[in-house]
Amino acid sequence: MTNSIVLLLFFLTFLEHGLFFQRVSSLGINYGQVGDNLPPPNKVLQLLSSLNINKTRIYDTNPQVLTSFANSNIELFVTVENEILPSLVDPQKALQWVTSRIKPYFPATKIGGIAVGNELYTDDDSSLIGYLVPAMTSIHAALVQTGLDKYIQVSTPSSLSLLQESYPPSAGCFRPQVAGVMTQLLSFLRSTKSPFWINAYPYFAYKDSPTKIPLDYVLFNPNPGMVDPYTKYHYDNMLYAQVDAVIFAMARLGFKDIEVGVSETGWPSKGDGDEIGATVANAAVYNKNLLKRQLHGEGTPLRPNMSLDVYLFALFNEDLKPGPTSERNYGLYQPDETMTYNVGLLSSSSTSSQSSTSTNSFMSITSSASTVCTNTGF
Template identity: 35%
Template sequence: MLLLLGLLINLLIFTDAQSVGVCYGGVVDGSSSQQDVVNLYKNNSITRMRIYQPNQAILQALKGTNIELIIGVPNDALQSLNNQNAANTWVRDNIQNYPDVQFRYVAVGNEVDPNNGNSQHVNFVLPAMQNVQNAINVAGLGNQIKVSTATYSGLLGVSYPPSNGAFRDNVRGFIEPIVKFLSENNSPMLVNIYPYFASIGNPNSNLPYALFTAPGTILRDNGRQYSNLFDTIIDAHYAAQASLGGENVEIVVSESGWPSEGGDAATIENAGTYYKNLIRHVTATTGTPAKPGRSIETYLYSMFDERNKTGAESEKHFGIFSVDERPKYQLSFNVPKSMNVSISERYGILAAFSLM
C-alpha cells in the first residue's frame, strides 16, 4: 500500500505536464545549426514548436523527438495550393515524407487580413485550407493533424467589452467561411495574441493588466471578472467566432510575447515578467472567464531575437534566447498539472488511499 501511495504521489508531481510551445522564426542571424536549435528545445523541455514554412533541415532534426509541430504555409504559397495536385504534393513532401515527426497543426497562412499588406492573399486562404485538408485526409492523417490558419486581433472591429467581440464588417465575408470550415473539421482557430501591442497602442493602458500583475479585477463584463488583458483579447475572439457559428471552435494561441527593448515598456524586466506569468497562466486549469476550466495551448514568440527583421525596432527583440543561445530569462516550460490541483483536492486523493 505504501508503495502504491508513493507511486501515486510521484505520478501527481512529475507526469502529465502542460507544455508551452515556442515559435522558431526564420529571420535569425545566429550561427546555430537546425540540429542545434532542436537540441536547445530538447534541453529546455520545450515539446512544441511552430515554424512558418517548411524547413527540411528542421524536419530532419525533429525526427524521432517528442516535439509536436505547427508547420506553416507561407502567405506567398497560398495561391499555388489552390490547386489540389499542388496541395497533395505539398503534404507529401513536407508531412508524409517525415513519418517520424509529430505534426500537430498546419497553419495555412499567417495574419492574412483584408485591411493590411496581406490583402492580396485573402481569396486564397480557404481554398488552400480545403485542399490541404483533402490531401491530409487522403493520406490517412485526418485524425492526427488539424488544418487551420493563424489570424490576429487586427480582424476585430469590437473587442471591448469582450462579450461584444466582433469581426470588422469588411472581414466577415473572409473569416465566416473559415470559421465554418474549422467547426466542421473540429479544428482550432490559431490566433496571435499580443497584450504588448494592445497596451502600447492605448493611451489609457494599464501595464500591470497587460503583464498579469494587476492586484485584482480590472474589468467586469456580464458577471465575468478579468484581471489580465490576455484573457480579455482571447474572449473577444471567442465572442466574435460565436456570432459566426463558431461557438465550439477552440482557440490556440499561436503567438504571444513581449519585446525586451526597442519601444515603450519594452524592457528586459517587463518581458521576463510577461513570459513567466504567461506560462504560469496558460498552464493552469482556470482557462478564461468565458471558457473556464481548461488550459490554453500557447506558443511563445519567439525562440531567438531576430536582429535582421524589418519593421519597428521592438520586432527584433522578442526572443527568449539570444542568438548565441543564451537564455534571456529563467523560464520553466513544462508545469505539472499537479501544481494546479488545490490542496483540498490533493489531500482528498491521499485521504481516499489512506482508508484502503
C-alpha cells in the first residue's frame, strides 16, 4: 500500500469519527480556574498546544499562568476582576496595575487583550457598571504610557441581559437604563479599534422555553430556521441571531462599524432536574457543530464575510463554581485531562481569516428604525 493511500485512509478515518480540526485564528477557549483539582498551568499549556488552540481567556492575571505561558504560541486575554474595578478609575492606580500585572510578562507572554470586568450589568446587579468606562479609559491610558497600547486591546465582556429585545435580530436594542453607558462604551471601543464582546448562551434560551425553541435550532443542527421579517435574512441557529441582534442594537445608537465577538459560549454536560437539555449528548453536538462553523470561517447573516471570533466555555469542569449543577459542568475536559466528550479537536496547522463587509439593508433598517423595541417573542 502506497504512502498516499495510507494517508487518505487515515484522513477518512478522522472524518468518520470526528472533526479533522485545523488551527483557526478566530477560535479560543476560556480557561477558568475555580476548582481545587485542576492541573497546573504548565500542563494546561501542553493540553492547549496539543489541541492547536492558540488563544485562551483567563479570569484574572494569575502570575503562575502568565509565567507558564511565556514563550508559547498561545495568546492570553486577561481580566480585571470585578471587585477591583472601582479603584482602577484612578489613573495612578490603573498605571500601577498595568506596570505590576501586565508589563513584567509582556512580550514573552502574548497578552493580546484586557477584559475590564465580566458581565458588569445583569438583571440582578448594576452597581458596578458606572465605573466601567472610566476604568477602561484609565487602563488604556496606562497602556499608552507604557507603550503597550499598540499590542493590547481593552474591552469588556457583556451578557445579553443588556438587550431589551433580541428577536427578531433587526429589533435588537439596549435596555433604556444602560443606553447612556453603552454610548460611552461604544465610543471608547470605536476610538481604540477594539471589539464589543458578548457572552452568548443559546442553552439558557432553550432551557427557559424548551417547548417554543427548537433544539436543533440552538444546536446548529439542520433545521428550517427562521427568517427576519424585516431584513429577510435566514438564521439556522440562535447564536448568530443573538450576535446580529447586538449589532443592530449598536447601530441604533449610531455605531455600525464595531466588530462583535463572542467571549463565552458553550453548553453544560450535566444539570439539575429543571435544567432541561443539559446533557453530554447536547453539549457534544453544540460544541462540535460550532467548531465546524469556525473551521469554515463563517460570519453571521448580517456580516457574512467577517469571520466571528469565538471563545468556547470552557476548558475544564470547575468544581468550586457556585450555583446550579450546570455551572460546574461546561468543560470539554475533566480536571484529570480526560475528555468529558469528544468534539474532534485534533492537531493540524492552518489559519483562516476573512474581511469585513456591510449590507445595504442593514443600513436602511437601522437608519429608519426607532430606538423603541417592540415586544415580540420567539
